Amino acid sequence: MEKRVQDYTQEILDTIRSNSSPAVMGSRLEDYHENDLADVLPLLTVPERCKLYRILDTDMLSDIFEYAESDNVAEYLEEMDVKKAASILSKMETDALAEVLQKLDKAKKKLLIELLDPEVRHDIEMIASFDEDEIGSRMTTNCIIIREDLNVKQAMSSLIDQAAKNDNISTIFVVNAQQKFYGAIDLKNLIIARRDETLEDLTVTSYPYVYAEEPINECIEELKDYSEDSIPVLDNDNRLLGVITSSNIIDLVDDEMGEDYAMFAGLTAEEDLKEPLKDSMKKRLPWLIILLGLGMLVSSVVGIFEQVVTTLPIIMTFQSLILDMAGNVGTQSLAVTIRVLMDESLTGKQKLQLVFKEMRIGFCNGLLLGVLSFAVIGLFIFLFKGKTMMFAFSVSACIGIALLLAMLISSAVGTCIPLFFKKIHIDPAVASGPLITTVNDLVAVVTFYGLSWLFLIEMLHLAG
Amino acid sequence: MEKRVQDYTQEILDTIRSNSSPAVMGSRLEDYHENDLADVLPLLTVPERCKLYRILDTDMLSDIFEYAESDNVAEYLEEMDVKKAASILSKMETDALAEVLQKLDKAKKKLLIELLDPEVRHDIEMIASFDEDEIGSRMTTNCIIIREDLNVKQAMSSLIDQAAKNDNISTIFVVNAQQKFYGAIDLKNLIIARRDETLEDLTVTSYPYVYAEEPINECIEELKDYSEDSIPVLDNDNRLLGVITSSNIIDLVDDEMGEDYAMFAGLTAEEDLKEPLKDSMKKRLPWLIILLGLGMLVSSVVGIFEQVVTTLPIIMTFQSLILDMAGNVGTQSLAVTIRVLMDESLTGKQKLQLVFKEMRIGFCNGLLLGVLSFAVIGLFIFLFKGKTMMFAFSVSACIGIALLLAMLISSAVGTCIPLFFKKIHIDPAVASGPLITTVNDLVAVVTFYGLSWLFLIEMLHLAG
Numbered sequence: 001m002e003k004r005v006q007d008y009t010q011e012i013l014d015t016i017r018s019n020s021s022p023a024v025m026g027s028r029l030e031d032y033h034e035n036d037l038a039d040v041l042p043l044l045t046v047p048e049r050c051k052l053y054r055i056l057d058t059d060m061l062s063d064i065f066e067y068a069e070s071d072n073v074a075e076y077l078e079e080m081d082v083k084k085a086a087s088i089l090s091k092m093e094t095d096a097l098a099e100v101l102q103k104l105d106k107a108k109k110k111l112l113i114e115l116l117d118p119e120v121r122h123d124i125e126m127i128a129s130f131d132e133d134e135i136g137s138r139m140t141t142n143c144i145i146i147r148e149d150l151n152v153k154q155a156m157s158s159l160i161d162q163a164a165k166n167d168n169i170s171t172i173f174v175v176n177a178q179q180k181f182y183g184a185i186d187l188k189n190l191i192i193a194r195r196d197e198t199l200e201d202l203t204v205t206s207y208p209y210v211y212a213e214e215p216i217n218e219c220i221e222e223l224k225d226y227s228e229d230s231i232p233v234l235d236n237d238n239r240l241l242g243v244i245t246s247s248n249i250i251d252l253v254d255d256e257m258g259e260d261y262a263m264f265a266g267l268t269a270e271e272d273l274k275e276p277l278k279d280s281m282k283k284r285l286p287w288l289i290i291l292l293g294l295g296m297l298v299s300s301v302v303g304i305f306e307q308v309v310t311t312l313p314i315i316m317t318f319q320s321l322i323l324d325m326a327g328n329v330g331t332q333s334l335a336v337t338i339r340v341l342m343d344e345s346l347t348g349k350q351k352l353q354l355v356f357k358e359m360r361i362g363f364c365n366g367l368l369l370g371v372l373s374f375a376v377i378g379l380f381i382f383l384f385k386g387k388t389m390m391f392a393f394s395v396s397a398c399i400g401i402a403l404l405l406a407m408l409i410s411s412a413v414g415t416c417i418p419l420f421f422k423k424i425h426i427d428p429a430v431a432s433g434p435l436i437t438t439v440n441d442l443v444a445v446v447t448f449y450g451l452s453w454l455f456l457i458e459m460l461h462l463a464g
Numbered sequence: 465m466e467k468r469v470q471d472y473t474q475e476i477l478d479t480i481r482s483n484s485s486p487a488v489m490g491s492r493l494e495d496y497h498e499n500d501l502a503d504v505l506p507l508l509t510v511p512e513r514c515k516l517y518r519i520l521d522t523d524m525l526s527d528i529f530e531y532a533e534s535d536n537v538a539e540y541l542e543e544m545d546v547k548k549a550a551s552i553l554s555k556m557e558t559d560a561l562a563e564v565l566q567k568l569d570k571a572k573k574k575l576l577i578e579l580l581d582p583e584v585r586h587d588i589e590m591i592a593s594f595d596e597d598e599i600g601s602r603m604t605t606n607c608i609i610i611r612e613d614l615n616v617k618q619a620m621s622s623l624i625d626q627a628a629k630n631d632n633i634s635t636i637f638v639v640n641a642q643q644k645f646y647g648a649i650d651l652k653n654l655i656i657a658r659r660d661e662t663l664e665d666l667t668v669t670s671y672p673y674v675y676a677e678e679p680i681n682e683c684i685e686e687l688k689d690y691s692e693d694s695i696p697v698l699d700n701d702n703r704l705l706g707v708i709t710s711s712n713i714i715d716l717v718d719d720e721m722g723e724d725y726a727m728f729a730g731l732t733a734e735e736d737l738k739e740p741l742k743d744s745m746k747k748r749l750p751w752l753i754i755l756l757g758l759g760m761l762v763s764s765v766v767g768i769f770e771q772v773v774t775t776l777p778i779i780m781t782f783q784s785l786i787l788d789m790a791g792n793v794g795t796q797s798l799a800v801t802i803r804v805l806m807d808e809s810l811t812g813k814q815k816l817q818l819v820f821k822e823m824r825i826g827f828c829n830g831l832l833l834g835v836l837s838f839a840v841i842g843l844f845i846f847l848f849k850g851k852t853m854m855f856a857f858s859v860s861a862c863i864g865i866a867l868l869l870a871m872l873i874s875s876a877v878g879t880c881i882p883l884f885f886k887k888i889h890i891d892p893a894v895a896s897g898p899l900i901t902t903v904n905d906l907v908a909v910v911t912f913y914g915l916s917w918l919f920l921i922e923m924l925h926l927a928g
Binding site for chain 1: 656693717773787798837840849902
């Protein structure tokens with residue numbers, strides 16, 4: 001398959017394996033993007049990597065490590081002395097650094113944290129103090145912060161001082177004397193301003209912000225809407241702690257949707273290729289056991305209708321059709337509802353409208369498919385099962401009506417269950433597709449066999 | 465419900481509805497983020513909005529319109545004279561502008577395009593020349609481009625000239641005399657460099673880029689990996705056309721995953737709350753009709769086993785259990801496979817490993833659930849159906865084994881179908897959950913009734 005973006009792997013490998021002097025090799029490697037260099041690291045032998053650690057400076061190495069897999073970085077850090085490791089780590093973005101630290105064994109982690117730059121250690125400890133689902137745990141302290149009482153010239157030189165350490169410079173955050181968040185300045189406006197201007201006119205004082213303790217899933221949509229490179233994160237005293245960058249937001253969107261997607265499929269979390277068998281089993285079994293229990297419930301309800309099946313075995317042939325269609329329609333309504341709930345917070349009236357709309361769709365589609373089934377199945381029974389036309393079309397009418405009813409009710413169930421979960425503060429995405437399918441099986445079984453019993457056996461006295 | 469991020473709507477409304485002088489009101493409104501101002505626009509009356517158009521300058525209005533819904537912007541443009549409308553549009557980001565133009569009626573659109581700044585018109589026409597699924601259609605021309613032969617001081621002043629128009633300044637792109645893409649400079653490095661330095665040392669010459677004609681879904685993962693604010697987009701002669709910004713990438717990730725999610729649920733595209741009934745039906749019917757067809761196929765296969773059911777009606781009670789579990793396991797494997805295929809391009813060997821791994825998980829989980837079903841269902845039949853223990857546990861053994869087999873095969877099916885789709889260049893996400901469920905119904909029906917017939921009727925001669 002053709003590689004999408006230019007692939008530099010071989011070029012970089014060749015450079016590293018050449019016999020150029022360290023200076024030449026270093027300046028050649030500096031021309032590559034850190035992400036491409038990070039991709040090459042796992043392909044090198046340990047001695048080749050050690051050569052690289054000596055050739056590249058810690059700034060470059062820390063940038064590269066930010067792009068590498070944190071498992072691998074933990075390994076690379078073992079290949080160099082702890083002092084060098086600590087100085088590289090001290091220059092990494094705090095979010096990437098926190099991830100790497102988690103992968104180290106306890107002793108090594110403790111040692112490295114002690115050797116970190118004190119300021120970085122403080123930042124790391126602060127970020128670690130937030131829960132995994134609070135936005136504070138995802139922020140980085142990589143941002144430029146200036147005091148409101150500077151003028152443009154002073155602000156520029158403060159920026160230049162800080163830029164060596166912090167490279168998120170497109171927005172500059174302004175705080176007052178108490179370190180409370182005051183506003184933000186677009187770097188563009190600072191650059192084109194006159195040198196003696198005050199910052200007052202450049203500062204947007206009602207800039208968006210989040211509090212570090214806000215749950216991620218409650219503020220992610222809003223963060224997306226602002227499409228800013230960084231959004232400030234404040235503590236409860238309105239002091240600026242750090243920022244959420246757009247690459248954090250990309251990761252968050254990816255995570256949130258990946259998680260919803262996984263739950264939708266009846267997995268408890270996302271999986272990947274390398275995961276051991278046991279972990280994969282653990283992620284899937286919980287839902288499967290619940291679904292097996294529900295399935296047994298459905299079976300025992302089907303058992304109640306054994307009499308119907310013994311009298312009219314042909315009915316049972318179409319059980320799977322009704323059950324599947326009910327499940328499919330429920331899954332569609334569920335998916336739409338989860339997405340709507342994710343994007344917007346609905347009023348009570350809008351929720352009713354949504355349920356009503358889904359039921360109307362279920363009814364209209366059910367009517368179309370019900371009529372289709374009536375015709376096709378009636379013909380099928382008449383032609384291939386050797387029954388009278390009366391018998392064939394009575395049965396297929398019953399199937400068509402059951403299909404319509406099951407689709408109507410399933411749409412409602414697929415919409416109401418996630419709405420209910422949301423109401424009781426459970427993530428609506430927990431209402432997975434397989435769950436809705438199984439719940440709707442119950443609906444469909446009762447509708448289908450109930451209708452068959454009433455209409456075909458009690459009213460028409462059919463048998464055979 | 466508490467609002468997540470500070471809600472400025474009421475504050476802004478109050479300001480606009482106050483009697484302050486235009487100058488005071490203008491400078492107050494400038495303190496708000498454009499996204500918050502955009503949120504207020506639909507809440508204003510037409511005369512209030514007209515007041516706003518006079519108070520705010522075109523720069524500010526164009527920024528606000530970038531955040532507003534393009535439907536609404538089309539409406540707002542009708543409320544002002546065309547010259548003002550054209551000058552606002554000329555200052556918008558090209559991607560937002562293109563969206564708005566699509567919402568205008570033909571005559572208005574033609575008129576406004578004629579009045580646009582010639583450079584903007586050229587950019588818009590260029591972006592419109594790409595297909596919807598090519599990355600070029602999503603780019604913006606908002607970027608800073610400088611020539612490679614400048615020094616730092618010249619580059620800074622070129623930046624300041626361009627910054628008034630283009631506000632994506634954190635990365636500066638360097639081109640040679642033929643306008644061919646040469647490399648990129650981090651603004652941070654330019655700011656801290658000495659004024660008389662050449663650009664050579666600051667430029668990353670192997671910076672990542674994409675070609676405008678590359679399909680979006682083939683380069684989105686790579687774009688995400690670089691986590692840069694902007695990635696350059698080149699034409700086939702390597703000339704720099706524009707950039708993909710991180711907010712473009714957030715939108716792309718959101719779109720891609722939303723689409724996959726919808727397809728997974730058996731919808732042909734994402735839906736939202738406001739969509740008319742007819743459109744929603746259209747998005748759901750195609751899959752439902754296919755699934756109805758497949759369901760009829762399953763039913764006709766069940767029909768083959770009518771004899772089994774007549775002899776042993778109790779077997780039929782557990783049909784839904786086996787079918788559902790097969791569907792659930794298949795859905796899980798499908799979700800994992802689609803995600804793996806999205807993130808990585810696999811070698812043939814890795815694909816085999818994936819199928820093998822999924823089958824092992826299916827087997828292990830199947831074994832567990834099979835044993836569980838054997839015990840629970842055996843007891844249930846023995847205690848509540850008044851059968852002998854021999855009969856009860858023969859039937860439940862048959863169910864347990866059928867469950868194991870169905871789960872094993874379903875895992876394989878759920879993995880192989882998306883792999884096959886990928887192979888023949890169809891988006892694997894098309895293999896929706898409902899499709900896999902229905903296909904696995906076939907597998908489960910044959911396994912379950914086949915085994916029951918062989919084991920219970922032919923071998924053990926059970927009946928009743």
